[in-house]
Amino acid sequence: MYSDNREKIMLSIVTPIYKDSYLAKDFIEEVFSLKLPKEIDLIEVLFVIDGSGEVDEENIKTVASKHAQIKMISLSRNFGQHIAVSAGYAYVIGDLICMMNVDQQDPPKEMLKLLPYIMSGKYDVVYGLRQKRRDNYLKQISSYLFNILLNKLTGQNIPLNVATMRIMSRRFINSYNKLSEKSRYLPGLENWLGFSKIYIPINHQARKDGKSSYNLNRRLLMAMESIISFSDLPLRWISILGFILAITGFISLITLLVAKIFFVDYQPGYASIVAIIVFLSGVQIVLIGFSSLYVGRILQEVQNRPLFIVKETKNI
Structure with a gap:
């Protein structure tokens, strides 16, 4: 009780x-x-x-x-x-x-x-x-x-x-x-x-x-x-996404090198390359921006301003 x-x-x-x-x-x-x-x-x-x-x-x-x-x-x-x-x-x-x-x-x-x-x-x-x-x-x-x-x-x-x-x-x-x-x-x-x-x-x-x-x-x-x-989980997801994109890019590079070595006839496809570059650039900007939000929170904590400011009270 x-x-x-x-x-x-x-x-x-x-x-x-x-x-x-x-x-x-x-x-x-x-x-x-x-x-x-x-x-x-x-x-x-x-x-x-x-x-x-x-x-x-x-x-x-x-x-x-x-x-x-x-x-x-x-x-x-x-x-x-x-x-x-x-x-x-x-x-x-x-x-x-x-x-x-x-x-x-x-x-x-x-x-x-x-x-x-x-x-x-x-x-x-x-x-x-x-x-x-x-x-x-x-x-x-x-x-x-x-x-x-x-x-x-x-x-x-x-x-x-x-x-x-x-x-x-x-x-x-x-x-x-x-x-x-x-x-x-x-x-x-x-x-x-x-x-x-x-x-x-x-x-x-x-x-x-x-x-x-x-x-x-x-x-x-x-x-x-x-x-x-309250969470760093989005940052972890960003790291995983970056790792996946890096692996994908590496595999694509190896594939192109092998094709070139064995004289495989293929069309370069400049339009698709440009599209991929634009897409990945957009992803990078989004991820950097999201990470920057966390940096902003760090700045807010370091500034150590008061949590709130009381303007007026009644019966306190």
């Missing part, structure tokens, strides 16, 4: 905001209506605004002015969802930390299914596992393909239907906050940290209102960032 010297176990909730603060009021009403176990005390709901502008800031300030438990961090620019969540982890003070989105696709009430497992003390991370997605068919397919690709390229084995909602122990969050890399892929880092974890089925529902700003372009960019920041 989770134990502490205090009478209550403090629970913090971290929620990133990017152009969806209009959902915050309804989200807070749902959270505050939850019948938490008597051992749990919800001490804060921390909204992290990921540089999405004054509208989001004003909306969250309005909600926070009515409840001291509601807190806000506004970042100076858009750093990305994973860094915004990392900023929340750095500021929360609870014994247990729950991460959930404001759109309520993973309904706040589903958190009640996860609490008994984290309170047992057997697990440091309890993930929600979506039983059935309520997104449109295209988004479901793209999401599954996205997760499969990330698992393959990052060497992870994360369930394809894992939810955003999860509850973590204080020692897990403390360990996460010690990580120093600037490029963040949350699922990969959480998996790398180890600790005991469990996946619990939860319900999934349609978005409360509006349209997600997390479109296909943003997902593709995040996939690229995640792959480069």
